Amino acid sequence: MTALTLGSAINAALSKALESDDKVLLMGEDIGKLGGVFRVTDGLQQRFGAQRVIDTPLAEAGIVGTAVGLALRGYRPVVEIQFDGFVYPAFDQIVCQVAKLHYRSNGRIRMPLVIRIPWAGGVGAAEHHSESPEAYFVHTAGLRVVAASNPQDAYVMLRQAVASDDPVIFFEPKRLYHSKGEVDLDADLADAPPMHLARVAREGTDATIVTYGAQVRTALDAALAAEDDGLSLEVIDLRSLSPIDMNTVAASVRKTGRVVVTHEAAREAGVGAELVASITEQCFEYLEAPPQRVTGHDIPYPPSKLEKHHVPDLDRILFAVDRVLERGEGVLR
Amino acid sequence: MTYTQTQDSVTGGVPDEGDVLRVLEPDGARVPDATLEPWIADLSPHELRALHRDMVLTRRLDAEGVALQRQGQLALWAPCRGQEAVQVGTAHALAPGDFVFPSYREHGVLLGRGAQPADYVLAWRGEEHSAYDHRAINAAPPQIIIGAQSLHATGWAMGAQRDGSTDVAVAYYGDGATSQGDVNEAMVFASSFGAPVVFVCSNNQWAISEPVTVQAKYPIAGRAPGFGIPSLRIDGNDALACVAAMRWALDRARRGEGPSFIEAVTYRMGPHTTSDDPTRYRDAAEVEEWTQRDPIARLEAYLRAEGMLDDSGMAEVARAADALAAEVRTACIGATTRAPETMFDHVYAEPHAGLERQRAEYVAYLEGFEK
Numbered sequence: 041m042t043a044l045t046l047g048s049a050i051n052a053a054l055s056k057a058l059e060s061d062d063k064v065l066l067m068g069e070d071i072g073k074l075g076g077v078f079r080v081t082d083g084l085q086q087r088f089g090a091q092r093v094i095d096t097p098l099a100e101a102g103i104v105g106t107a108v109g110l111a112l113r114g115y116r117p118v119v120e121i122q123f124d125g126f127v128y129p130a131f132d133q134i135v136c137q138v139a140k141l142h143y144r145s146n147g148r149i150r151m152p153l154v155i156r157i158p159w160a161g162g163v164g165a166a167e168h169h170s171e172s173p174e175a176y177f178v179h180t181a182g183l184r185v186v187a188a189s190n191p192q193d194a195y196v197m198l199r200q201a202v203a204s205d206d207p208v209i210f211f212e213p214k215r216l217y218h219s220k221g222e223v224d225l226d227a228d229l230a231d232a233p234p235m236h237l238a239r240v241a242r243e244g245t246d247a248t249i250v251t252y253g254a255q256v257r258t259a260l261d262a263a264l265a266a267e268d269d270g271l272s273l274e275v276i277d278l279r280s281l282s283p284i285d286m287n288t289v290a291a292s293v294r295k296t297g298r299v300v301v302t303h304e305a306a307r308e309a310g311v312g313a314e315l316v317a318s319i320t321e322q323c324f325e326y327l328e329a330p331p332q333r334v335t336g337h338d339i340p341y342p343p344s345k346l347e348k349h350h351v352p353d354l355d356r357i358l359f360a361v362d363r364v365l366e367r368g369e370g371v372l373r
Numbered sequence: 374m375t376y377t378q379t380q381d382s383v384t385g386g387v388p389d390e391g392d393v394l395r396v397l398e399p400d401g402a403r404v405p406d407a408t409l410e411p412w413i414a415d416l417s418p419h420e421l422r423a424l425h426r427d428m429v430l431t432r433r434l435d436a437e438g439v440a441l442q443r444q445g446q447l448a449l450w451a452p453c454r455g456q457e458a459v460q461v462g463t464a465h466a467l468a469p470g471d472f473v474f475p476s477y478r479e480h481g482v483l484l485g486r487g488a489q490p491a492d493y494v495l496a497w498r499g500e501e502h503s504a505y506d507h508r509a510i511n512a513a514p515p516q517i518i519i520g521a522q523s524l525h526a527t528g529w530a531m532g533a534q535r536d537g538s539t540d541v542a543v544a545y546y547g548d549g550a551t552s553q554g555d556v557n558e559a560m561v562f563a564s565s566f567g568a569p570v571v572f573v574c575s576n577n578q579w580a581i582s583e584p585v586t587v588q589a590k591y592p593i594a595g596r597a598p599g600f601g602i603p604s605l606r607i608d609g610n611d612a613l614a615c616v617a618a619m620r621w622a623l624d625r626a627r628r629g630e631g632p633s634f635i636e637a638v639t640y641r642m643g644p645h646t647t648s649d650d651p652t653r654y655r656d657a658a659e660v661e662e663w664t665q666r667d668p669i670a671r672l673e674a675y676l677r678a679e680g681m682l683d684d685s686g687m688a689e690v691a692r693a694a695d696a697l698a699a700e701v702r703t704a705c706i707g708a709t710t711r712a713p714e715t716m717f718d719h720v721y722a723e724p725h726a727g728l729e730r731q732r733a734e735y736v737a738y739l740e741g742f743e744k
């Protein structure tokens with residue numbers, strides 16, 4: 041075990057992938073000499089050369105579109121979109137091409153393509169640098185969508201994503217890039233839980249909080265705070281947003297009978313809406329209270345001075361926990 | 374002169390800054406150029422001094438932006454030092470009715486449009502996405518999505534054309550932006566419809582860490598003719614060349630001759646933004662070389678040699694620059710953060726029941742803390 045930041049765990053995963061398969065290529069803006077604007081690819085071009093770690097022209101449709109061609113030719117491109125808000129110029133390539141080629145070719149064409157996206161807010165960034173576009177991709181059949189919440193998962197899931205023959209949208213919570221955790225660098229992928237499975241991040245009995253990405257950290261903090269109040273909260277880290285591991289979610293909800301879903305993306309037609317619908321379908325008779333969603337508001341990501349009101353914090357989660365526990369308006373500490 | 378395709382395709386790099394039109398040498402000596410000269414023959418000493426003054430103001434404003442960021446007053450700043458001539462020079466050529474579509478780095482263009490002190494800093498501070506009233510200064514909100522504004526400028530120009538007006542739209546973007554589909558689509562539209570738009574590409578040699586050679590193996594100005602758009606490749610550190618090229622392009626647009634393209638070859642002296650570390654990707658020697666081609670020193674040398682500027686004139690400009698910096702600082706430090714519920718404002722132009730419910734819920738939630 042080695043203590044690594046989430047960013048360096050991703051670097052280690054990319055390094056391992058480049059090392060073990062010469063068909064793996066990295067592509068993106070500023071990923072070479074600079075090592076990426078977050079330094080996540082630091083040193084990789086030096087080590088593997090400019091033929092494998094490619095600084096591309098400044099064109100997202102170009103990056104993803106050429107990766108499609110490279111994949112057709114047998115390569116396994118891992119592309120970096122510099123920031124969440126810059127994935128939209130590549131959106132057409134992702135949803136019309138990347139997602140559909142396997143289906144359109146009756147399975148003859150594989151798209152082993154990973155699209156890494158530094159993701160979501162809470163870092164005081166400028167406009168277009170803090171967005172949560174995951175629902176667009178979850179809504180698109182043919183894509184796998186995953187979100188890492190800690191260094192170990194980032195390391196293992198990224199390697200699994202590179203190994204997958206399906207296209208994977210890989211979300212990296214940028215506000216956790218510098219947070220550390222233990223990583224088993226020698227972990228055998230065969231022993232690791234597959235990336236489509238959720239993880240029970242904390243066990244509890246009174247209510248379930250379902251979340252993913254950086255919100256896992258916030259949910260765990262909320263659970264810790266609730267413990268002082270004599271409450272036992274279970275926290276589920278989804279890890280995969282498409283598919284969603286409903287077995288793990290449903291088992292927890294059946295146990296606790298109460299559920300809060302939280303994410304920082306907007307509420308309307310978001311991942312939370314999907315979760316609550318599925319929970320209602322599968323666990324209706326176990327529910328003791330209506331499920332609650334704690335999400336970003338249905339607004340464009342606000343200017344950074346107001347973002348603390350947009351990204352759900354511990355208090356907003358606890359407020360919703362109080363509601364599912366039918367403890368009135370919510371206990372505000 | 375239109376840019377012709379006689380330029381040899383270049384392998385391993387684009388032509389250096391020697392291959393450009395200019396009327397001021399780096400040492401300030403005036404050199405003749407048949408293409409540019411007619412457009413600036415009438416510049417008065419007063420106008421020349423104004424050009425110099427605005428460049429100094431822009432540099433001072435930029436230094437203040439960097440300082441405010443270092444002091445934690447701004448979240449970020451995108452320095453424009455070294456690019457004052459292309460920004461100020463082209464903006465000086467504009468008429469009040471023209472409309473600019475800037476990128477995030479165009480502080481000198483905003484100055485030329487009459488931006489107010491707070492307009493420069495509130496977005497970088499994280500208070501507003503775009504602080505200025507676009508109608509007051511005829512400038513669209515600064516664009517962060519690379520190249521998107523080129524299409525907006527083209528559409529605006531199509532509207533101006535329809536209205537029978539002589540107003541012109543100007544899109545500003547960098548060399549990196551020319552790789553984007555939007556920028557190429559804008560040229561198709563502009564050319565097909567003969568839209569009165571000017572594309573100003575500030576080729577500052579770098580797109581964050583990527584040299585222009587990652588975006589272009591042929592002079593960027595050489596692309597436009599392929600779309601049917603005439604272009605000029607000018608020395609972007611020569612303010613007079615920038616005024617001349619812009620007047621040429623604006624005149625074409627106003628006479629109904631459609632779009633033009635200007636590649637202004639310049640250099641970003643500072644980091645990409647205050648979070649960038651350029652020592653990771655470029656040589657000190659390169660920066661030093663470009664320091665010798667400084668746009669402000671160049672115009673200053675020329676004006677002094679012509680007896681249009683002296684020490685007292687310089688002192689006056691310096692005072693004006695300090696005054697602007699002080700106003701910007703005051704506007705920045707004095708900014709108050711809006712009330713949380715204002716983040717729900719302006720998502721829609723008309724009432725939206727879902728959002729109003731969300732706002733009410735959030736306000737009630739916040740009020741719960743006060744009880």
Ligand SMILES: Cc1ncc(C[n+]2csc(CCOP(=O)(O)OP(=O)(O)O)c2C)c(N)n1
Nearest residue numbers: 126478517518519547548549550579580581
């Ligand atoms: C669509 C998009 N992709 C990536 C970025 C991130 N980014 C911001 S500025 C920049 C470099 C732009 O270079 P250039 O167009 O040459 O303009 P300059 O910054 O040099 O003025 C990049 C990659 C962005 N803002 N928008």
